Amino acid sequence: MSIGVSTSKRVAFFGTPELSATYLNALVDSGFNVVCVVTRPPKRRGRGSFMSPSPVEEAARQSNLRVIYSLDQLDAETYDLGLVVAYGRIIPEAVLNRRPLINVHYSLLPKYRGAAPMQWAILSGDQTSGVTLMRVREEMDAGEIYDQVTIEIDGLYLSDLSDVLTKLGVEMVLRWFSRPDEWVSSGVAQVGEISYAPKLEKEIFQIKWDRSVDEIEKVVRLGRSFTYLNGRRFAILRGRPLEDDIFIPLRPGSVVREAPNPFISCGRGALVPEAVRPEGSKEMSFESFLLGHRDQNLFFG
Numbered sequence: 471m472s473i474g475v476s477t478s479k480r481v482a483f484f485g486t487p488e489l490s491a492t493y494l495n496a497l498v499d500s501g502f503n504v505v506c507v508v509t510r511p512p513k514r515r516g517r518g519s520f521m522s523p524s525p526v527e528e529a530a531r532q533s534n535l536r537v538i539y540s541l542d543q544l545d546a547e548t549y550d551l552g553l554v555v556a557y558g559r560i561i562p563e564a565v566l567n568r569r570p571l572i573n574v575h576y577s578l579l580p581k582y583r584g585a586a587p588m589q590w591a592i593l594s595g596d597q598t599s600g601v602t603l604m605r606v607r608e609e610m611d612a613g614e615i616y617d618q619v620t621i622e623i624d625g626l627y628l629s630d631l632s633d634v635l636t637k638l639g640v641e642m643v644l645r646w647f648s649r650p651d652e653w654v655s656s657g658v659a660q661v662g663e664i665s666y667a668p669k670l671e672k673e674i675f676q677i678k679w680d681r682s683v684d685e686i687e688k689v690v691r692l693g694r695s696f697t698y699l700n701g702r703r704f705a706i707l708r709g710r711p712l713e714d715d716i717f718i719p720l721r722p723g724s725v726v727r728e729a730p731n732p733f734i735s736c737g738r739g740a741l742v743p744e745a746v747r748p749e750g751s752k753e754m755s756f757e758s759f760l761l762g763h764r765d766q767n768l769f770f771g
Contacts, residue, residue: 479503479550479551480503480505480548480549480550480551481497481502481504481551481552481553481647482504482505482506482507482508482544482548482549482551482552482553482569483497483504483506483507483530483552483553483555484507484508484509484552484553484554484555484557484561484571485507485508485509485526485553485554485556485557486509486510486524486525486526486556486557487524487525487526487556487558489555489556489632489636490509490525490555491525491526491528492636492640493553493555493574493636493639493640493643494507494526494529494530494533494555495529495533496640496643496644497553497643497644498535500644500648502647504533504535505536505548505549506535506536506537506538506544506548506549507526507527507530507535507536507537507538508538508539508541509523509526509527509530509537509539509557510539510557510558511539541559541561541562541565544565546565546569549569550569551569551647552569552570552571552572553573553574553643553647554571554572554573554574554606555573563608566606570605570654571605571606572603572604572605572606572616572643572654573604573606573613574602574603574639574642574643575587575601575602575604575611576588576599576601576602576632576635576639577591577599577600577601577602577667578598578599578600578618578620579602579604579611579660580612580660580661580662580663580664580665581662581664581665582666582667583610583611583612583664583665583666583667584610584611584666584667584668584669585667585668585669586667586668586670587599588631588632588635589628589667589692590667591631591667592623592628592631592688592691592692593674593688593689593692595684595688597623597624598620598622598623599620599621599623599631600618600619600620600621600635600638601619601635601638601639601642602617602618603615603618603639603643603646604616604657605654605657612660613657613660614657614658614659614660615657615658615659615660616646616653616656617642617646619638619642621634621635621638625691626691627692627708628691628692628693629693674689674692675694675695675696676697677689677690677695677696677770679697679722679735679770679771680722680736680737681737681738682736682737682739683711683712683736683738683739683740684738684739686736686741687709687710687711687741690706690707690708690741693707695707697770697771698770698771699768699769699770702749702750704746704747704748704749704770705746705748706741706743706745706746707744707746707747707753708743708744708745709742709743709744709745710741710742711741711742712731712739712742718735718739718740720735721769722735722736722737723735723769723770723771724767724770725760725768725769725770726740727760727766730757732757732760734770742756743756744756746759
């Protein structure tokens with residue numbers, strides 16, 4: 471059987487979150503013959519009994535595509551090629567051997583194999599990152615590479631980086647999946663130092679004010695950073711280092727109400743919060759938050 475692909479080839483799609491739905495919609499909008507969608511089953515959301523489908527399932531239903539939850543329901547005779555984007559489950563070797571599956575990975579493999587490549591690129595202070603199109607093999611993120619695109623990421627927040635890499639990844643998928651030649655067998659082995667990007671634990675996102683502002687800014691760029699104020703959770707959504715490299719003889723975590731940019735002292739340097747969300751409140755600027763808190767000795771920790 472030919473394993474080249476064009477829009478006439480039958481494609482099985484594997485994915486679950488909103489990011490994955492972007493790829494599914496792109497395939498459908500570009501006229502690809504998506505014959506089935508494999509996704510995680512609906513989850514219970516909130517306190518009620520309502521079961522919420524995954525974003526990929528919602529997108530599939532809107533396009534009247536067949537949805538399955540179990541790989542046992544996947545019939546290899548119904549598709550020629552698969553695209554896997556953040557499916558969220560290990561695909562067994564038996565399935566991989568039936569038809570070629572292609573994956574989009576948000577790193578420059580073999581760097582950052584694993585679940586959180588973008589996050590670890592930010593935490594590691596990398597200046598560049600990228601997206602890789604690769605063959606799915608039994609060993610995690612170790613398959614042959616078809617294509618890679620490199621970008622500068624210095625200063626990018628995780629959400630911005632994801633948007634950029636998704637745009638590039640979609641373009642890459644559409645370009646390669648439209649090729650009429652036998653490209654699936656043309657991947658090349660990964661070369662270079664292998665590193666891993668495991669899922670981040672919750673404590674990674676808690677700001678430790680005794681660290682340098684450069685380290686703290688990287689955590690803030692993940693979009694989920696938090697600290698505590700008077701025992702209540704306090705999210706810092708965006709922030710930047712204080713431009714002036716001055717020594718601040720204050721306990722780390724102390725607030726300095728200096729106009730026009732109030733800041734929080736760190737182990738070295740200081741962070742200027744730009745967008746925050748106190749527990750039980752909506753997102754606001756740090757200046758707006760301080761207007762409602764006249765205590766001159768605010769301390770985060």
